[in-house]
Amino acid sequence: MSSSPLRLSGVPGSPYTRKMAALLRYRRLPFQLIPSSNGAPGLPRAQPHLLPTFYLPDAQGDLQAVTDSTPLIRRFEAEFSGRSVIPPSPALALIDALLEDFADEWLTKAMFHYRWSYAADIAKAGPILASWLQPLASDAEWRSVAQKVSSRQIERLRFVGSNPQTTPIIEAGYQRVLQVMEAHLHAHRFMMGARPGACDFGLYGQLTQLAQFDPTPMALAVELAPRVCGWVGVAEDLSGLEVSDANWLTGSDLPPTLTALLSEVGRLYAPLLRANAHALQAGQTEFTAQVDAQAWTQQVFPYQAKCWMWLRRDYQALASDERQHVDRWLKGTGCEVLFKD
Ligand SMILES: N[C@@H](CCC(=O)N[C@@H](CS)C(=O)NCC(=O)O)C(=O)O
Known part of the structure; x- marks a missing residue:
């Protein structure tokens, strides 16, 4: 068990990022959330790249990018004791x-x-998700990112x-x-x-x-x-x-x-x-x-x-x-x- 905070990257619009941040708060496991969908310079990138991505040392102490909340919850159960989220029965x-x-x-x-189906929902999610992807984009860039994110996600509804x-x-x-x-x-x-x-x-x-x-x-x-x-x-x-x-x-x-x-x-x-x-x-x-x-x-x-x-x-x-x-x-x-x- 390491004493340094767990590190993960994710954004507020990612349900699995919210799932894991809430779980870590409940378990009282100190963590640092990197507010980005792209990690940070020098950090490994997960393949496939999913949110949240955790940065966890392997057996040699090298940082690995790890995703998938369900097995990660079980891994943290094994590594940290107390306030378990797995019923004992x-x-x-x-x-x-x-x-x-x-x-x-x-x-x-x-x-x-x-x-990604309804006009009002797309109109809200597109620009806000874009602001998490590129917080410092100019208005024109931001509109273009919002447009790209929306069309990509609408295409992925299937x-x-x-x-x-x-x-x-x-x-x-x-x-x-x-x-x-x-x-x-x-x-x-x-x-x-x-x-x-x-x-x-x-x-x-x-x-x-x-x-x-x-x-x-x-x-x-x-x-x-x-x-x-x-x-x-x-x-x-x-x-x-x-x-x-x-x-x-x-x-x-x-x-x-x-x-x-x-x-x-x-x-x-x-x-x-x-x-x-x-x-x-x-x-x-x-x-x-x-x-x-x-x-x-x-x-x-x-x-x-x-x-x-x-x-x-x-x-x-x-x-x-x-x-x-x-x-x-x-x-x-x-x-x-x-x-x-
Ligand atoms: N099974 C994974 C799912 C994670 C996942 O699908 N994350 C979404 C965002 S909430 C993602 O990163 N999708 C990739 C993309 O949209 O490019 C988990 O439980 O963590």
Whole structure:
């Protein structure tokens, strides 16, 4: 364990940067956020270049550029003790991992979709993202960067599967997710109980954009889920929240509101994970899945085949009594298909 602060680069419009900064604050791990999407001179560059990028010493002490928030959270769990974000019950930890993955990989579809589909959202995001990329650009350069960023991202909508066919599924799904989170927050401070799990930070990261930045999804959040909006504000800095082991959800049943959230995972995300991985295996470049009884067609996304593999690996590693808990919790949610066969 090193005593120097962790260093990372990222910008406020990156949900994964927000996820990791909030997680480090909660864990009371000192860090320095380099406010840039390009790192800083002399620092290594990640391939692929993603935000946030962490700069971490390897075994020889050489700095490496490391990305991907989900494995980084597990690495920091191993390297730093206290204020863990992984529930000690392996069964609950599996549910936490599944919800974290849903936030990172499905809710981000809604984030990207709203930001780059609607005129008001594009008009806000283009110039502000450009100011983070090139803070000192002249007005003319700035307008040109804003234009370039917007056209590039609009062109990339297809990567997340946002198109006229999937728009109703994404938008109805986002609104239901808000409503079930709202219901859960009536009785619990976090998804994982009275203390946050990794999934809380994943959801928080996407919601910093959906509920706090992009005008179209933000108006929906204010209308449908005011508690969720309040929660996002609080989750940013949980450094002073005192927690104990007793704060995790306990009991042999999950709260019904968490089951409702898992039902959204089963409805919106599980069919995509399966169809994507099967298409990748079959060497296809595109797949169609049935989501919410409607066709969803998008390009294959190799990274999400890895996500599914990680979840299945964790499920396989469970002891049989733990697996029975998970099976019971997932029964009827649509998530069962993730772990069958
Ligand atoms: N799975 C990664 C995803 C990170 C990611 O996709 N970051 C986005 C920004 S939020 C990015 O850097 N995209 C590259 C680009 O837009 O060029 C994680 O959890 O950190």
